[in-house]
Amino acid sequence: MNRRNFIKTLGGSLIASSAVLSACKKQQSSSESILTDIRQPEQGTMTYRTHPQSGDQVSLLGYGMMRLPVVGNGSARDNQSAEIDQEMVNRQVDYAIEHGVNYFDTSPRYCQGRSEQATGIALSRHRRNKYFIATKLSNFSWDTWSRSASQQMFRDSLRLLQVDYIDYLLLHGVGMHAQDAQGNELTGWQAFEKRYMENGILDWLVEQQKQGKIRHLGFSYHGDIEVFDRLLQWHDEGKYHWDFVQIELNYLDWNYANEINARNTDAEYLYDELQKRNIMSVIMEPLLGGRLAKVPDFVVAKMKTRRPEDSIARWAFRFAGTPEKVLTVLSGMTYMEHLRENVQTYSPLQPITSEENEFLMEIAKDIYNLKAVPCNECNYCMPCPYGLNIPAIFGNYNKMLNEGYTPQPPDMQASSKEQKEYFARRRKFLISYNRTVARERQADHCIGCNHCVPHCPQRINIPAEMARIDQYVESIKRIGGNNI
Ligand code: SF4
Ligand code: SF4
Structure with a gap:
């Protein structure tokens, strides 16, 4: 106009x-x-x-x-x-x-x-x-x-x-x-x-x-x-x-x-x-x-x-x-x-x-x-019929992201200093995740049923974000195993 x-x-x-x-x-x-x-x-x-x-x-x-x-x-x-x-x-x-x-x-x-x-x-x-x-x-x-x-x-x-x-x-x-x-x-x-x-x-x-x-x-x-x-x-x-x-x-x-x-x-x-x-x-x-x-x-x-x-x-x-x-x-x-x-x-x-x-x-x-998840933890998507704690999963992920504790697994050429830093950050992420969200309520339990999606005022594709977070967690567990 x-x-x-x-x-x-x-x-x-x-x-x-x-x-x-x-x-x-x-x-x-x-x-x-x-x-x-x-x-x-x-x-x-x-x-x-x-x-x-x-x-x-x-x-x-x-x-x-x-x-x-x-x-x-x-x-x-x-x-x-x-x-x-x-x-x-x-x-x-x-x-x-x-x-x-x-x-x-x-x-x-x-x-x-x-x-x-x-x-x-x-x-x-x-x-x-x-x-x-x-x-x-x-x-x-x-x-x-x-x-x-x-x-x-x-x-x-x-x-x-x-x-x-x-x-x-x-x-x-x-x-x-x-x-x-x-x-x-x-x-x-x-x-x-x-x-x-x-x-x-x-x-x-x-x-x-x-x-x-x-x-x-x-x-x-x-x-x-x-x-x-x-x-x-x-x-x-x-x-x-x-x-x-x-x-x-x-x-x-x-x-x-x-x-x-x-x-x-x-x-x-x-x-x-x-x-x-x-x-x-x-x-x-x-x-x-x-x-x-x-x-x-x-x-x-x-x-x-x-x-x-x-x-x-x-x-x-x-x-x-x-x-x-x-x-x-x-x-x-x-x-x-x-x-x-x-x-x-x-x-x-x-x-x-x-x-x-x-x-x-x-x-x-x-x-x-x-690239944080745009979740404001309003809880409108809860309860998840499969027990996931959706806002806590997203809240913890965003917090770790903001504080710099979402490291990417190091490649083969990484120096020992870089590897040490990776393990320290990885540890911080996993401890925080397990403390904030009970294991049986974490992202890997999402079956993608979509029940939560229409309730989210932020219109987040919740199952897709769950899959993204789960993939990330799996990737850091692969390098370092379940040891924290
Ligand atoms: S899509 Fe995942 S998070 Fe959403 S209700 Fe279903 S199981 Fe729960
Ligand atoms: S409804 Fe959306 S914004 Fe609210 S807690 Fe659930 S995922 Fe986050």
Whole structure:
């Protein structure tokens, strides 16, 4: 599109936005309290972004409630028996609000179905005009596709969150594949039709928005780009209006998402498509599931040379928060220290300069060239019917790769120094693998059944990656045997 057409399109979408705004105001006249409820930020230095239609002042740091703290060990996200530490959730939510964070993002699916309740308990101790709640219609499973089951999911969200309206409601994970009751795999578009169209739920949600029970309607996107494009086409045609869209954005995915996995789309494309329609982006995976906080040692050295005081994670958060049409950047913060650091990063944001942007694009190239598995350990693929611990296998492999412990077996001409180095690294890899993943749950037990593949939002070809890791492990076992 040339510049003239681009400006024309932008102008058109701005006019459309104003029309929607006035329509929206009319719709909400019966809910005056909502309209007068445009949040005033807490005193402090947090950076805020303004929603162009509602005028909401949203903190650039959004609190993702998917990795809540637990009593003792374990992970609330993955394990139903790990007890959520409600007292700590309350304290962290209090700290966040005191420091200007006002966007809290949850889902009926997070923390094994317990996040909304814990979030509701913590937030209901504050005045309703101090926070925005984002939650999702997470009807992934075929037994929640009926109209009544999906409606019940929305009503349960209101009840558990102890509110009578949701500020930001998302269709959850559009574009992802799904399995129907017979076990057939559905494409992203087929799944979208089953989850939101055939049951009339999208129209019902629009109705809820008119009644003031939803203030902004949007979707979170992972997967088939066809679905993202079609939903934006509907927006252009006026069939449905999206107030915001949640996308994965970080400095690696900006230009390499598609290179890493041909089924994924670069964040630059997603963001540009939204910003030219004046649709605000909510950012997920600013750290790519923690991978961008655990970058290889040589990358750490480069970053520390430029900004010695900054953590590695801060670079990624600054990148994600810099584009102007980013409404908020979500971070799932289990520990107070992460919350404190992220609050600091955005109080206020120091935008990435163009020179720093070039530097991060070079860093992205370095990380891409390592060929790590793009797993963010979300656990959606679990359980594997054959007992594999998929996220742990990928997590360990990536960690070893980052730390330089994935040596290639030496050739016949290798010096004794090189051989010694190989054996030391090989030992480190194998010890770590066996400690992290029980032997009967390792990559060699994958039978390639494909059961896990449709569940992966990163669209990883899991059996192929298992085969790659298994081949690697076998190759280093061949040179050195089973001795560690
Ligand atoms: S393809 Fe492999 S990892 Fe995936 S479910 Fe089947 S056995 Fe498990
Ligand atoms: S393989 Fe995919 S679904 Fe499984 S943990 Fe990794 S990113 Fe999540």
